[in-house]
Amino acid sequence: MADQLTNSEHRFAKIVREQTFEDGRELSVLNFGPTHPSTHGVFQNILLMDGERIIDCDTTIGYIHRAFEKIAEHRTFYQITTLTDRLNYCSAPINNMAWWMTVEKSLGVEVPKRAQYMRVIIMEMARITDHLICNSILGVDLGAYTPFLYVMKYRELAYEIYEEICGARMTTNMGRIGGFERDFSETAWRKIDEFIEGFPKAWDQLERLFARNRIFMDRLVGVGAISAEKAMNYGFTGPNLRATGIDYDVRVAQPYSSYEDFDFIVPVGQSGDTYDRWCVRAAEIKESLKIMKQARDNMPQGTYHADVPDYYLPPKEEVYTEMEALIQHFKIVMGEVPVPIAEVYHAVEGANGELGMYLITDGSRSPFRVHFRRPCFVYYQGFGEMIKGGMFSDAVATLSSINVIAGELDA
Structure with missing residues (x-):
């Protein structure tokens, strides 16, 4: 024993x-x-x-370690996408887009404005669904189940939108090198508009039940607090860092996918406690909705993918009917078109913080080295210090508020 x-x-x-x-x-x-x-x-x-x-x-940690990075070094660049969306599966499209942007950076591909705006809509919707899960499940962990049901209808709607765009719901494998595999359908646009229009009402209901609820505040205010200095020392990013008062957001600090075109604020807290983390995510949901609406209203004309025939899969109808397209599809998927030698790092503002992809290529069909900077893995290191001196019931609330996703933690 x-x-x-x-x-x-x-x-x-x-x-x-x-x-x-x-x-x-x-x-x-x-x-x-x-x-x-x-x-x-x-x-x-x-x-x-x-x-x-x-x-x-x-x-x-280490109970479900799946060796994503080592597997990626034995796969072609297109086959790696299905690994990324199993990191943070609550906001899988952000992981997909981060990977494609990293590969595009190594290739020097310029993505059309329309495709960039389409990516922004999907990434912000994924951020909303991730924060929605975190904040509503925090209520469930404290015994308040009903508000969770108020917003789940719109997570389902988001999954229907993903399904309309790429055929998958949770692990999406969405997008391609240079943009998307197809333009959004009329049904997808209609459902996106329905989401933008209807979700704020459901979210306001949840906020009214939680935000100034005396029991909720008593359970969260002052619980699991961490100072801005300690958060920085641990490497915190995302809502958990912003809850301490530091307004670092990759979308503003190092804009990508045309985020510089959008008007939004970066919500910050002050005390770095569990309640501030909840409030920051709640405010970010509203900012994401603003970004989605701006992208929808100002959607550029043009194509939904870059002109990179060596790396962009041909249309399915051509693959099914033309030998040349079938051969090109096979060459791309099987990695017969190598990526040039490069060493790049690209970061996006994932739902949990800075999601970074470090890629080294040696000119072969697979990466020489891949490293995923998973925000969960970084900030989970501080969890033990955050709960010392507190009650056991507070540890559950604290863990829920930092939004640890096991797939992202234990990749």
Whole structure:
């Protein structure tokens, strides 16, 4: 049995044996995870407890490590897309677009304005669905289930839009090098307009139930707080960093896909606690809706993909009827058209923060090296410090508010 204990459990067990209190109470070791219901993924937190108060914490990952980066080094560039959308599966299209933009950067491809605006609409919708899940599930973790139901209708609508665009709902494999595989259909545009028009009303209902709710605020204000300095030292980005008062957003700091064309603000908090993280995400949802509406109203004319025949898949109807198109499709998918030698890093503002793709190519059919900068992996390192001294019930709320997605954490 002793051989099955982790180093943390050995260390905490020693503390439990050696620690004595005059009032007779004892310390204990509690495994928080690695099962899913309260840990939001397959990872483990080993807690040293004094009653219900957390004295110390060690975090453990690696339970579902899938070796995405190493697999990517043995796949062609088109085949890697299906790995990226399994990182943060709550906002998969952002991962897809980040990968295509990284490959386009290595190729020097200029994407048409229309395709860039189309990408912005999809990425902001994905950000909304991700924040929607985070903020509504935080309520569920505290025992408030009903508001979650108010907004799930629109997550379903977003998935219907994805399905109309690319045929998939959750793991989307959306887009192509240079843009999209096809223009959005009339049905897709109609559903996008329906989303932009209808979702704010549903979100306002959820906000009215939560934002100034005394029980909700009592459970979140001052809980799981982290200072701006510590957040920066840990490498926090995204809403978890902005909740501390730092307004870093990749869309503003290093604009991509024409984000410089859009008028929006970067919401920030002040205290870096669980309530501020909830409020920042709630405000970002409204800003994303503004961006979607601007992109929809000002959609440029033109083509939906760049003119890069060596890397852009030919239309399906041609693949099915013309030998030359079938051969070209085969060459691209199987990597017979190599990517030039390059070393690039490209970052986008993922739903959880800076999502970066580091790519080294050596001229072959597969990347020489791929590294995904997953925001979850970075900020989860600070979770143990954020919950020390708090109650166990507060640890659940804190973990929910930082929005750890196991696929992005444990790639």
